Amino acid sequence: MSKRMCPVCGIGVLERIPSTITLSDPSGIEKTIEVFEYKCPSCGAEGDLFGDNEQTVQKKYAEIRAEAVSSMLEQFSGSKTSFSAAERVLGLPQRTLSKWKNKSVAPSAGATALMRYIHLFPWLLEVADNKFEKRGAMRIHIAAAMRDLCDMTKATDVKSVSAGIVENPNNAIFFVSMDKSSTLPVQAQRTATTLGKLMVNQGACEYTYET
Numbered sequence: 001m002s003k004r005m006c007p008v009c010g011i012g013v014l015e016r017i018p019s020t021i022t023l024s025d026p027s028g029i030e031k032t033i034e035v036f037e038y039k040c041p042s043c044g045a046e047g048d049l050f051g052d053n054e055q056t057v058q059k060k061y062a063e064i065r066a067e068a069v070s071s072m073l074e075q076f077s078g079s080k081t082s083f084s085a086a087e088r089v090l091g092l093p094q095r096t097l098s099k100w101k102n103k104s105v106a107p108s109a110g111a112t113a114l115m116r117y118i119h120l121f122p123w124l125l126e127v128a129d130n131k132f133e134k135r136g137a138m139r140i141h142i143a144a145a146m147r148d149l150c151d152m153t154k155a156t157d158v159k160s161v162s163a164g165i166v167e168n169p170n171n172a173i174f175f176v177s178m179d180k181s182s183t184l185p186v187q188a189q190r191t192a193t194t195l196g197k198l199m200v201n202q203g204a205c206e207y208t209y210e211t
């Protein structure tokens with residue numbers, strides 16, 4: 001390869017220096033690639049002076065995305081939603097998810113972002129299945145948040161969870177109530193008594209589900 005001239009000063013004959021770049025991904029994948037940088041002995045300019053490394057970096061990022069999406073879809077395989085159902089609600093061509101999973105087709109950056117969201121928040125598929133209708137989406141979101149909240153309390157004996165808005169003339173509170181066993185515990189009795197004194201805004205925001 002013939003020597004390249006410095007694009008900064010125009011007189012220096014550049015020195016080609018091998019270097020490495022480590023690329024990382026939110027899913028924890030890390031890859032190191034070998035690139036070349038240049039250094040000018042005349043003016044001292046250094047780095048990727050011609051932008052040669054960009055293509056190598058983008059190609060490697062595409063590989064990383066393919067691996068990340070494939071791994072997310074491996075985990076998705078165990079869920080109760082089928083690939084074909086997910087493709088239908090997301091408007092993706094048939095077999096897209098299988099192709100991403102077996103890495104025969106590389107997902108775009110946008111598709112990867114979509115898969116990351118669905119991996120984090122599987123209930124987004126339910127939102128899509130509901131045609132992205134806003135009120136329905138809010139209900140699905142809140143129910144999912146309550147489920148997560150319940151998990152975060154690490155309560156193992158929760159039988160059911162309900163939530164809603166309780167109002168009196170001056171204020172309103174959002175509540176989440178967990179029924180923990182068949183015999184009503186003291187705390188729940190106290191809560192029930194407290195709530196009894198307040199006016200419950202029926203229908204405004206009330207959800208119940210079984211854990």
Ligand SMILES: [Zn+2]
Nearest residue numbers: 006009040043
């Ligand atoms: Zn130079």
